[in-house]
Amino acid sequence: MSCCAVGMESRKVERLAKYERRTGWLLSAAAVLFLMVYAWPILDPGLPGGVIRACSIASAAIWIGFGADYLVRLILAPNKTRFVRDHLTDLLVLALPLLRPLRALRAATALARLGRASMTLRGQTIAYVVGGVALLGFVAAVAVLDAERGSEDANIKTFGDAAWWAATTITTVGYGDRFPTTPEGKWVGAGLMVGGIALAGTITAALASWFVEHIGSVEQAGAEAQDQIATLTAEVRALRSQLAAEQKLR
Amino acid sequence: MSCCAVGMESRKVERLAKYERRTGWLLSAAAVLFLMVYAWPILDPGLPGGVIRACSIASAAIWIGFGADYLVRLILAPNKTRFVRDHLTDLLVLALPLLRPLRALRAATALARLGRASMTLRGQTIAYVVGGVALLGFVAAVAVLDAERGSEDANIKTFGDAAWWAATTITTVGYGDRFPTTPEGKWVGAGLMVGGIALAGTITAALASWFVEHIGSVEQAGAEAQDQIATLTAEVRALRSQLAAEQKLR
Amino acid sequence: MSCCAVGMESRKVERLAKYERRTGWLLSAAAVLFLMVYAWPILDPGLPGGVIRACSIASAAIWIGFGADYLVRLILAPNKTRFVRDHLTDLLVLALPLLRPLRALRAATALARLGRASMTLRGQTIAYVVGGVALLGFVAAVAVLDAERGSEDANIKTFGDAAWWAATTITTVGYGDRFPTTPEGKWVGAGLMVGGIALAGTITAALASWFVEHIGSVEQAGAEAQDQIATLTAEVRALRSQLAAEQKLR
Amino acid sequence: MSCCAVGMESRKVERLAKYERRTGWLLSAAAVLFLMVYAWPILDPGLPGGVIRACSIASAAIWIGFGADYLVRLILAPNKTRFVRDHLTDLLVLALPLLRPLRALRAATALARLGRASMTLRGQTIAYVVGGVALLGFVAAVAVLDAERGSEDANIKTFGDAAWWAATTITTVGYGDRFPTTPEGKWVGAGLMVGGIALAGTITAALASWFVEHIGSVEQAGAEAQDQIATLTAEVRALRSQLAAEQKLR
CATH class of the missing domain: 1.10.287.70 (Helix Hairpins)
Incomplete structure (x- = not known):
C-alpha cells in the first residue's frame, strides 16, 4: 500500500470515530424513545387508535434512522467487508422484524455512557x-x-x-x-x-475476581517478592557506597 | 476550605464513627427483636389479641428507633447529600411499608460481628x-x-x-x-x-479463588521468582564480602 | 505447659493419626456395606422378612462400630473440646436418626483414597x-x-x-x-x-482456575519478571568476575 | 527397554499421529453425515420408506467406519491397554446402541478445527x-x-x-x-x-478469568515488581561501570 493510501485510510478511521462520537447520544436517545413507543401500545391496549398509529410511525422513523446510521458508518468504514462482519448483529436487528425488540437494547449504551466516568x-x-x-x-x-x-x-x-x-x-x-x-x-x-446465564455468570465472575485479588497468597507472594527485591537493592546500594568510599580513600 | 473547616469535618467524621461503634450492638439487637415480633404473629395465627397488639407496638417502636438512628447519623454526617446517597437503602427500608421485612436483615450485622474476630x-x-x-x-x-x-x-x-x-x-x-x-x-x-444467585455465585467464587491460590502455576511462578531473587541476593552478598576482604588486605 | 506435657500431647496426636491411618479402610468398607444394607430393603420391597431383618441388624452393627470409632478418637484426641467442635457433623450423623442416610457418604472417602495417588x-x-x-x-x-x-x-x-x-x-x-x-x-x-449448587460451583471454579492459569497475562508477567531477574543475576556475576580479575592482577 | 524398542515405539507414535492427522477431516465429515441421516427420519416422519432405509444403511456404514478407525488406531497404538483406557468413551459410544446419538457429537471436532487458527x-x-x-x-x-x-x-x-x-x-x-x-x-x-452446567460453568469461568486478568492488583503488583527489578539492574550496571572506570584510572 502506498503512503497516500495509508493516510487516506487513517483519515477514514478518524472520520468514523468522530461520527460515532457525535451521534452516540442521539442514537441512545432514539433507542430509549423506541423502547417507549414499542412498549406503550402493548402495555396499554386501551390506547386510542391515533396514539397507536403515532407510535408505529415513530417506531418506523427510528428504524429508518438506525438504517441511515448503519449506511453512513458503512460508507465511512475503510474496510467494508470487515465492517459488515464485525457489525453483523446490527444488520440482523435491522433486517429481521422478529428481532425488532432488540433495537431497544441500544438504550443500554446510554446507561453505560452515564456510568463510565466515575x-x-x-x-x-x-x-x-x-x-x-x-x-x-x-x-x-x-x-x-x-x-x-x-x-x-x-x-x-x-x-x-x-x-x-x-x-x-x-x-x-x-x-x-x-x-x-x-x-x-x-x-x-x-x-x-x-x-x-450471563447475569449469574458475570456476578459470580466479578465476585471471584474480587476474592482472588483481596484474599490470600497471590498478593502476599507478590508483596514478599517486592520485599526481597527491596532488601537486595539496599544491599547493592551499600556495596556501591562502600566502593565509592574506597576510591576516595586512595 | 480553611484549616478550621477541615478540622471540624474530621472531628465530625470521628464523632459519627464513635456513634456507630457504640450503637452497633444495640441496633443489631433491635433487628433481632424486630425479626421476632414480625415473624411471631405470622407463624402462630392463634395468638391472643393482646400479644399481637404488643408485637405491633414493639415493631412500631423499633421502627421509630431506626428512624431516630438515621436522623442522628444524618446530623453527624459532614456531607449530608453524600450520606443520603450512600445510605439510600436505609432510607427506602424506613419509608416503604412493603420493605418492612428487610429491617430484620440488619440482624445479619450481628452475625458478622460475631464472626469477624476469628x-x-x-x-x-x-x-x-x-x-x-x-x-x-x-x-x-x-x-x-x-x-x-x-x-x-x-x-x-x-x-x-x-x-x-x-x-x-x-x-x-x-x-x-x-x-x-x-x-x-x-x-x-x-x-x-x-x-x-448471590448465594451460588459467592460459593462458586470462593471455591474458584481457593483453586487459583492452592493449585498450579501462579503460585509456583511466584515461588520460583523468589528463589531466583534469593540466589541473586546471596551472589551480591558474596560480592560485598569479597570487596571488604580486599579492603582489609590493603 | 511443661516439656513433658508437650511430649505427651505430641505422642497423643501421633497415636490418633496412627489409629486413623489403620482404621481408614475399615471404616470406608463399613460405609459401603452400610450403603448396601440401607438401600437394598428400600429398592426391593419384595425382600423376604429374614433378609430385611439381617439388613437392619447389620445397619445397627455398623452404627455401633461408627460410635465406637468416634469414642476411641475422642479418647485419643489431646484436646477433647476441640475434637467435639471439629467433628460436630460426625456426632450429629451418629445421634440423629434422620441423618442416618448420611452415614453412607463416608464411602466417598474410599473413592478419594483410590484417586489420591495418581x-x-x-x-x-x-x-x-x-x-x-x-x-x-x-x-x-x-x-x-x-x-x-x-x-x-x-x-x-x-x-x-x-x-x-x-x-x-x-x-x-x-x-x-x-x-x-x-x-x-x-x-x-x-x-x-x-x-x-456445590457441584455446579466446583466445576465452574475448576474451569475458572484452569483459564486463569493457562491463559493470559498473569503467567506472562511472571515469566517476564523471571527473565529480568536472570538478566540481573548475569550482570552481577559479570561484576564479580571483573572484581576477581582485578584482584588477581594486583 | 533396548534402544531398538524405543525406536520402534516412537515410530509407532509417529505413525498413529500421522494417521490421525490424515483421517481427522474424513471422520468429522462422517460425523456430520451421521448427524443428518440420524436426524432426518426422526424430524420428518413422512419420509418415503426408501429414504428411511437409505438413511439406516448410511448410519450403519458410518458405524462400521468408526469401528474400523478405532481398530486401526488400536493396532497403531504402542501401548494397547493404555489406548483402550484412554479412549473408553469411544468404545462405549461404538458398543452401546443407546449412546448412538453421541456419535454425532464428533462433528464438534470439525467446528473446533475451523476455529483453531484464528x-x-x-x-x-x-x-x-x-x-x-x-x-x-x-x-x-x-x-x-x-x-x-x-x-x-x-x-x-x-x-x-x-x-x-x-x-x-x-x-x-x-x-x-x-x-x-x-x-x-x-x-x-x-x-x-x-x-x-458445563455451558454455564465455562461462560462464568471465562468471564472470571477475564476479570482477573484485566482488573486490579495482581497485574499491578507484577508491574511494580518489574519496575523495582529494572531500578535494581540500573543500579548494578552503574556499579560495574564505576568499577571499570576505577580500573582504567590505575
Whole structure:
C-alpha cells in the first residue's frame, strides 16, 4: 500500500470515530424513545387508535434512522467487508422484524455512557450487566406479552404475568406457573434464558475476581517478592557506597 | 476550605464513627427483636389479641428507633447529600411499608460481628453470605406466608410450604409445586431469587479463588521468582564480602 | 505447659493419626456395606422378612462400630473440646436418626483414597466432587423413595422416579414433574439442592482456575519478571568476575 | 527397554499421529453425515420408506467406519491397554446402541478445527463450548423426540416441543411444561443437564478469568515488581561501570 493510501485510510478511521462520537447520544436517545413507543401500545391496549398509529410511525422513523446510521458508518468504514462482519448483529436487528425488540437494547449504551466516568472497571461491568439485564428483562416481558396475548391457551395475559415470568426465567428458577406457548414467545424466552446465564455468570465472575485479588497468597507472594527485591537493592546500594568510599580513600 | 473547616469535618467524621461503634450492638439487637415480633404473629395465627397488639407496638417502636438512628447519623454526617446517597437503602427500608421485612436483615450485622474476630477474609465472607442468605430465606418465607395466606387460590398456606418454597427458590431449582400468586408475594420471590444467585455465585467464587491460590502455576511462578531473587541476593552478598576482604588486605 | 506435657500431647496426636491411618479402610468398607444394607430393603420391597431383618441388624452393627470409632478418637484426641467442635457433623450423623442416610457418604472417602495417588490436586478435587455428588444423588434418591413411598399423594413411587427427581434437583433444573411431598422427603431435597449448587460451583471454579492459569497475562508477567531477574543475576556475576580479575592482577 | 524398542515405539507414535492427522477431516465429515441421516427420519416422519432405509444403511456404514478407525488406531497404538483406557468413551459410544446419538457429537471436532487458527485460547474455548453445546442441544432434541413420540402420555410430540425442552433444560430453567417421560428420554435429559452446567460453568469461568486478568492488583503488583527489578539492574550496571572506570584510572 502506498503512503497516500495509508493516510487516506487513517483519515477514514478518524472520520468514523468522530461520527460515532457525535451521534452516540442521539442514537441512545432514539433507542430509549423506541423502547417507549414499542412498549406503550402493548402495555396499554386501551390506547386510542391515533396514539397507536403515532407510535408505529415513530417506531418506523427510528428504524429508518438506525438504517441511515448503519449506511453512513458503512460508507465511512475503510474496510467494508470487515465492517459488515464485525457489525453483523446490527444488520440482523435491522433486517429481521422478529428481532425488532432488540433495537431497544441500544438504550443500554446510554446507561453505560452515564456510568463510565466515575467507576472502576469491575463496578462499571457490573452496572452495565445489571442495567442491561434489567432492560433485557423489561423488553422480554413486553415482547412475550405481545406474542402471548393473542393466543387462546396462553397463561401470560397481563404485564404482571409477563414481568413475573421474566424474573423466574432470568434467574433460571423456572417455576412453570407462567411460560410462553407461542413460537414467538418461546424465541423471546430462549433469548432471556441466555441473558439469565450471563447475569449469574458475570456476578459470580466479578465476585471471584474480587476474592482472588483481596484474599490470600497471590498478593502476599507478590508483596514478599517486592520485599526481597527491596532488601537486595539496599544491599547493592551499600556495596556501591562502600566502593565509592574506597576510591576516595586512595 | 480553611484549616478550621477541615478540622471540624474530621472531628465530625470521628464523632459519627464513635456513634456507630457504640450503637452497633444495640441496633443489631433491635433487628433481632424486630425479626421476632414480625415473624411471631405470622407463624402462630392463634395468638391472643393482646400479644399481637404488643408485637405491633414493639415493631412500631423499633421502627421509630431506626428512624431516630438515621436522623442522628444524618446530623453527624459532614456531607449530608453524600450520606443520603450512600445510605439510600436505609432510607427506602424506613419509608416503604412493603420493605418492612428487610429491617430484620440488619440482624445479619450481628452475625458478622460475631464472626469477624476469628476467621480469614474468605471464611468470613462465606459465613456472612451463608448466614445472611439463611436469614433472607427465613424472612422471605415469613413474608410470603403473610402475603399468601389471605388469598383464596394461593398454594402457600403453612410455614412448611413457605420454607420449602424458599429453599427451592434460593437454589434456583423452582419445581413449581409452590409459588407466590399475589403481587406482594411475587415481589418477595423476586428478591429471594436475586439472593439465590448471590448465594451460588459467592460459593462458586470462593471455591474458584481457593483453586487459583492452592493449585498450579501462579503460585509456583511466584515461588520460583523468589528463589531466583534469593540466589541473586546471596551472589551480591558474596560480592560485598569479597570487596571488604580486599579492603582489609590493603 | 511443661516439656513433658508437650511430649505427651505430641505422642497423643501421633497415636490418633496412627489409629486413623489403620482404621481408614475399615471404616470406608463399613460405609459401603452400610450403603448396601440401607438401600437394598428400600429398592426391593419384595425382600423376604429374614433378609430385611439381617439388613437392619447389620445397619445397627455398623452404627455401633461408627460410635465406637468416634469414642476411641475422642479418647485419643489431646484436646477433647476441640475434637467435639471439629467433628460436630460426625456426632450429629451418629445421634440423629434422620441423618442416618448420611452415614453412607463416608464411602466417598474410599473413592478419594483410590484417586489420591495418581492425580493432580484439581483432577483429584473434581473426581472427589463428582464421585461424592453421584453418591449423594444415589443416597438422596433412596432416602426420598423411603420417605415418599408410604404417602398417598406422593409422585415418587419407584426408584426410577426417585433417580430422575435427584438428577433434575442436583442440576437445579427442577421441572416439577416429580418432587417430595412429605416433610422427610423435603429435608432430603433441601440437602440435595445444596449439593447441586456445590457441584455446579466446583466445576465452574475448576474451569475458572484452569483459564486463569493457562491463559493470559498473569503467567506472562511472571515469566517476564523471571527473565529480568536472570538478566540481573548475569550482570552481577559479570561484576564479580571483573572484581576477581582485578584482584588477581594486583 | 533396548534402544531398538524405543525406536520402534516412537515410530509407532509417529505413525498413529500421522494417521490421525490424515483421517481427522474424513471422520468429522462422517460425523456430520451421521448427524443428518440420524436426524432426518426422526424430524420428518413422512419420509418415503426408501429414504428411511437409505438413511439406516448410511448410519450403519458410518458405524462400521468408526469401528474400523478405532481398530486401526488400536493396532497403531504402542501401548494397547493404555489406548483402550484412554479412549473408553469411544468404545462405549461404538458398543452401546443407546449412546448412538453421541456419535454425532464428533462433528464438534470439525467446528473446533475451523476455529483453531484464528482465535485466542479463551475465544477458542468459548467457541468450542458454545458450538458443542448447540450441537448437544440439537442432538438431544432429536434423540428425545425419537424416544418420546412413541409414548402415549408423552408431552414432547413435535421438534418444536423438543427444541424448547432442550433450551429450558440446558439453561437449567426447567419450567416443567415439557419433560421426558420414557426411560430413554430421561437418560437423554440427564446428559443434557450436565451439558447445561458445563455451558454455564465455562461462560462464568471465562468471564472470571477475564476479570482477573484485566482488573486490579495482581497485574499491578507484577508491574511494580518489574519496575523495582529494572531500578535494581540500573543500579548494578552503574556499579560495574564505576568499577571499570576505577580500573582504567590505575
